[in-house]
Amino acid sequence: MDNNLATREGRWKHFGSVDPIKGTKPTEKELMTDLQNSKKDFLFEIDHVGIKNLTYPVRIGDYQTAGTFSLSTHLAQDEKGINMSRILESVEAHYDKGLPLDFDTLKTVLITLQTTMKQRSASVDVSAVWFFDRFSPVTNLKAVGHADVTLSQTVEDETVTEQTVTIQAAVTTLCPCSKEISEYSAHNQRGIVTVKAMLTEAVPDDFKEQLLDAMEANASSMLYPILKRTDEKAVTERAYENPRFVEDLLRLIAADLVELPFVTGFEIECRNEESIHQHDAFARLHYTK
The missing domain is CATH 3.10.270.10 (Urate Oxidase;)
Incomplete structure (x- = not known):
């Protein structure tokens, strides 16, 4: 084997690496040109x-x-x-x-x-x-639930001039029309709820939990990581008892958000991944107090 291939540097040169050139520009920070500070x-x-x-x-x-x-x-x-x-x-x-x-x-x-x-x-x-503890509704089994969260903030001269949070979570929605016209059963689907809330500078420690509660409690049912048979019975029956169009869910969430004193305005979108259609259904609302 070529002796030059016995070392890493030799192999590098074998594959095209070359020695550094002798440069003419300064290598010390104090002597380098700072274009950004022009x-x-x-x-x-x-x-x-x-x-x-x-x-x-x-x-x-x-x-x-x-x-x-x-x-x-x-x-x-x-x-x-x-x-x-x-x-x-x-x-x-x-x-x-x-x-x-x-x-x-x-x-x-x-x-x-x-x-x-x-x-x-x-x-x-x-x-x-955002990961959090979620307990099943009957057996109270703990597991890790999750939602997507985005925090945004702007500071000018040490004063907060803008502050928002966006939360996206999945829920269950059961179709009121299907329940009304069918002899038995009703189709349901996963709904994706997105809330962007404009906030006062001072917010409670549990502001995310309060917003998520408004999103989930107004749905036909919230989602759970773990469900045993008794839990599944409770979830499906709750959904059947609380049918929701996307329009219903949107308005109910908005009503809760209006009552939160740390929320100054909001945008909500509810989107159903329809289980009996090839398209999704959605509703969107913008509100400023």
């Missing part, structure tokens, strides 16, 4: 510049999960760009076995980011699977 008229200020699709560990309650982040800051007209690495440094500064996924923590991260970047505003969107 100062002159760059025509427009920018509302948001930053990073998307950052996957980072987060904690929601007792469960750790993965969050998908979008983080950005304002950019002044006389600045060419931002230092992207400082975004990750601002997040890392608040790591504690994952980033606690709550609005107080997000505000702290944004103020750190805003201060580090020397910009007047900063924003974050973070989506994650």
Whole structure:
């Protein structure tokens, strides 16, 4: 065997690697040109510049999960760009076995980011699977349920100017028309409910649970990870006792959300994955208090 192939470096060169060239540009940070900090008229200020699709560990309650982040800051007209690495440094500064996924923590991260970047505003969107304990209705067996959650927040001069949460969860809906016209039985389906709620800055610790309750309690039935026979009987009978069109479910959820003092407005979509049609049925509503 060729002696050059006996070493890793030799094999690299055998497959086309070459030695580094002798460069002429500085290698020390202090001597490098910093284009991002160039100062002159760059025509427009920018509302948001930053990073998307950052996957980072987060904690929601007792469960750790993965969050998908979008983080950005304002950019002044006389600045060419931002230092992207400082975004990750601002997040890392608040790591504690994952980033606690709550609005107080997000505000702290944004103020750190805003201060580090020397910009007047900063924003974050973070989506994650929210895991929680769910108990079967009769046997009370505990298992892990889940819903999708997105928290969004904007801070300007350390004041929260916008704060929203989006929750998407699946429920059971039983068709009122089918129940009415059939001699027996009624078709049901899985419904996908999405609520985007505009919030006051101060929210209760259980704000997600209150929103999820409005989404699930108004359906024909909520969904459960584990059901024994007695549980299944209770779930199917509850669904039969509480038939819901998508329109019904939408309006009932809206009525509950109107009563929550920390919600200033909302968008709701209910979509049924129809079990006897090739299409879905949906309804959507927007409301501002």
